[in-house]
Amino acid sequence: MSVLFDEPGPRARRRIRVATVLGTLAAVALAVLAVRQFAANGQLDAARWQPYATWPMWRYLLTGLWSTFLAAVVSAALSMALGLLLALGRLSDRRWLRLPSAAYVEVVRVIPALLLVYVVLFALPRYGLDLPLFWKLCVPLTVSNAAAFAEIFRAGINSVERGQTEAGLAVGLTRLQTMRLIVLPQAARRVLPSIVSQSVGLLKDTSLGFVVSYGELLYSGKVLAAYNGLLIQTYLVVALVYLVVNASLSKLARTLESRQSVSLRRRAARA
Amino acid sequence: MSVLLDHLPELWQGLIVTFQLTAASFAGAAVLGVVVCALRVSPVRVLRAIGTAYVEAFQNLPLLVLLVLSFFGLPEIGIKAEPLVTAIVVIAVYEAAYVGEALRSGVNSVGKGQGEAARAIGLTFSQSLRHVILPQALRTVVQPLGNIFIATAMNTALAAAVGVVDLTAAANRVNLIEAQPIPIFVGAGVAYALIAAAAGFVTGRLERRLVIIR
Secondary structure (H helix, E strand, C coil), X not given: CCCCCCCCCHHHHHHHHHHHHHHHHHHHHHHHHHHHHHHHCCCCCHHHHHHHHCHHHHHHXXXXXXXXXXXXXXXXXXXXXXXXXXXXXXXXXXXXXXXXXXXXXXXXXXXXHHHHHHHHHHHHHHHCCXXXXXXXHHHXXXXXXXXXXXXXXXXXXXHCCHHHHHHHHHCCCCHHHHHHHHHHXXXXXXXXXXXXXXXXXXXXXXXXXXXXXXXXXXXXXXXXXXXXXXXXHHHHHHXXXXXXXXXXXXXXXXXXXXXXXXXXXXXXHHC | CHHHHHCHHHHHHHHHHHHHHHHHHHHHHHHHHHHHHHHHHCCCHHHHHHHHHHHHHHHHCCHHHHHHHHHHHHHHHCXXXXXXXXXXXXXXXXXXXXXXXXXXXXXXXXXXXXXXXXXXXXXXXXXXXXXXXXXHHHHHCHHHHHHHHHHHHHHHHHHHHHCCCCHHHHHHHHHHHHCCHHHHHHHHHHHHHHHHHHHHHHHHHHHHHHCCCC
């Protein structure tokens, strides 16, 4: 049990039963209310949902989902690489590396991603840099997520005990070798859950394709809704797809985390 | 620079809207977040399941999808409201999932013995919550709540994508008229950075005053 209560006694169990009934009733009432609201506005007609039982609709949406994945994977790879460089820069003992990396991370963290998208959409073309649609989405996502990944990697590198670096240097490895062969592999394993959950955030950010008009899932939904006029149905289906994909990824992050804490505990027990 | 001064009224209006969105939706998220946290730590399984479903749903849906769904979908089933109000409610509902999780981790960080001791000396559930658990839990969540506040301020920019004229949208409009992107977007970026810096300063002060070393 949690910090808040002990094993319930007879009276508490009675209260729990009452709360169970009331909670269930409230949930059911909410669902009934929603369904009635749909029905009252004629949005429950079979004809308005039928299209989403057909393959061409799903093929179109799945193409959108594929583009979402493509944008997410490319931005994730680029922003992880950039983030690693920034983290190493921020931890370096050379000032000219440390200051710009720290400045980048601190500045980008407090700028909304949409503002970066607008910069790429409307500012860069004025200076002769008109990127293809795909990169108009990926560049701002990379720029903003690199800062987040940099902080994750920095936390991971800092969590590796100093003795590891000292031992590496003592056996004659250079600083770079120590980092690459000893510190980074350990750090990467420790921050894996944070990396996965940040990647879920990145996947959520790809919905900015709606603004860029890059054909990812949300923008595909917009096009579809404009074409068939089934606004709420389309956006609900799109939301459901996002929910399923992201919930599975989040589950993966939690699994990784629990596994890791088990293996850490085992190691502690052995020591 | 003169572009910013020429269009100061519009940009200022946008900044006010951003403030309104941030303050109102964070206040809403705080209230709703307490409810979500209470659901998730309650001894009743059904309530716990409702809380978990809420958190899972809103942490895994992109905010922009929720905004688009509410702005273009809900009117179809007869739910209409002012754009600003809709945006505030949607952002509050979305951030409440994060606030709830932050609060829950705070409650879980309080030692189990504290609750047992409170009950052992005869405090009721609400007394032990008010005098023992919450004062300790709230101190550990100052920093996470500050981060959620900053994230909320950044996320309000998404309202611009569905037609609320906040700072981001105002900057974009001014840029379309004047075509001087650098001063305009840098100016908007500085304004957001100042909001975040102010929030960071306040949480830093609060934390130093409240934090307990264990």
